[in-house]
Amino acid sequence: MILARRRHDLFHKGRPVLLPAGDAALFALAYSDGTELLVALHNLSDKRRRAELELPGAIDAKLTDILSDQEVELAGQHLTIDLDRFGYTWLHSGRND
Numbered sequence: 001m002i003l004a005r006r007r008h009d010l011f012h013k014g015r016p017v018l019l020p021a022g023d024a025a026l027f028a029l030a031y032s033d034g035t036e037l038l039v040a041l042h043n044l045s046d047k048r049r050r051a052e053l054e055l056p057g058a059i060d061a062k063l064t065d066i067l068s069d070q071e072v073e074l075a076g077q078h079l080t081i082d083l084d085r086f087g088y089t090w091l092h093s094g095r096n097d
Helices: 002-007
Strands: 015-019 026-032 037-043 049-054 062-065 071-073 078-083 088-092
Touching: 026 049, 037 049, 037 078, 078 088
Parallel strands: none
Antiparallel strands: 015 026, 026 037, 037 088, 049 078, 062 071, 062 088
């Protein structure tokens, strides 16, 4: 995870914004520089959880999990994603370095 974080400058140059995730057990931060978006989403629970996020400025984008290379598609500005217990995903709208 540390190497993935170092590879993505958006963690450092983007402005972090706390996102409401629809569940107190979920922690979501978005980083953006105006051209790219990175969302760090963590499930802090010992139970599987569903996150529902609104991502302003990310209309119909494809996001790539920078840890697994899996793609996730948005419906408009809405992201719905299930996370396993203590699971996490880091989603990026730009190219994967």
